[in-house]
Amino acid sequence: MSGIIGKKIGMTSIYGVDGRNVACTVIEAGPCVVTQVKKEETDGYSAIQLGYEERKEKNTPKALQGHFKNAQTTPKKKLAEFREYEGYDTFVDKFTLGQTVTIGDVFEEGDYVDVAGSSKGKGFQGVVKRHGFGGVGQATHGQHNRQRAPGSIGGASYPARVFPGMRMAGRTGGDRVKNTNLRVLKLIPEKNLLLVSGSIPGAKNSFVIIEK
Structure with missing residues (x-):
């Protein structure tokens, strides 16, 4: 077998x-x-x-x-x-x-x-735990409470959308x-x-x- x-x-x-x-x-x-x-x-x-x-x-x-x-x-x-x-x-x-x-x-x-x-x-996790991000500016230059934030995710007037596959917060594990x-x-x-x-x-x- x-x-x-x-x-x-x-x-x-x-x-x-x-x-x-x-x-x-x-x-x-x-x-x-x-x-x-x-x-x-x-x-x-x-x-x-x-x-x-x-x-x-x-x-x-x-x-x-x-x-x-x-x-x-x-x-x-x-x-x-x-x-x-x-x-x-x-x-x-x-x-x-x-x-x-x-x-x-x-x-x-x-x-x-x-x-x-x-x-x-x-469960639902942020980008640091889910994707291994280092935090905005690697937690330097006075980021205050935004060390674990994802930062910019796309352009404004162009392309005016977020591309598929962007690494963001979401459900983690259970795969x-x-x-x-x-x-x-x-x-x-x-x-x-x-x-x-x-x-x-x-x-x-x-x-x-x-x-x-």
Whole structure:
């Protein structure tokens, strides 16, 4: 398989094979359940849909309740599709509805993975925090209370408008971010834990997609 759904637990550090202390992120990955098998002849493309983490039935829409019932599994909080596998044309035949997928089925120590998730939301922020502005005049020459102001944003009579893409204050964070080429440092299958080098997007307990 090419990937699995997980949840960010936090960060720690371990000693690598070369004796160096390496910062890493702990991810609880799986076990996931196959909730749908898509095939070229019926859906137009081949893919496996996985579900992760239990969800209360009373909080699950009726349409999704039927979807999970067809897969003979309980409702799940997070669903994701994976399309790229070894043996792309025939991989869907290897999976059945309700089948459980664990990290041991997907990853080995030493693999390189991409981890995607939603970055931490920071709300409405000014240009200093959002874009790294230095403030008007780098906070010199008596700017008083305008050190963090954006300054001029456009001309007056010409062009008489603000160009698209102008870096201004606005909503920050909460975007989909993918960190690539992170090395799998350690697997702990009995606890469904995956340790990858470096940091990954999102807050603690947020969902992430791990792909080979």
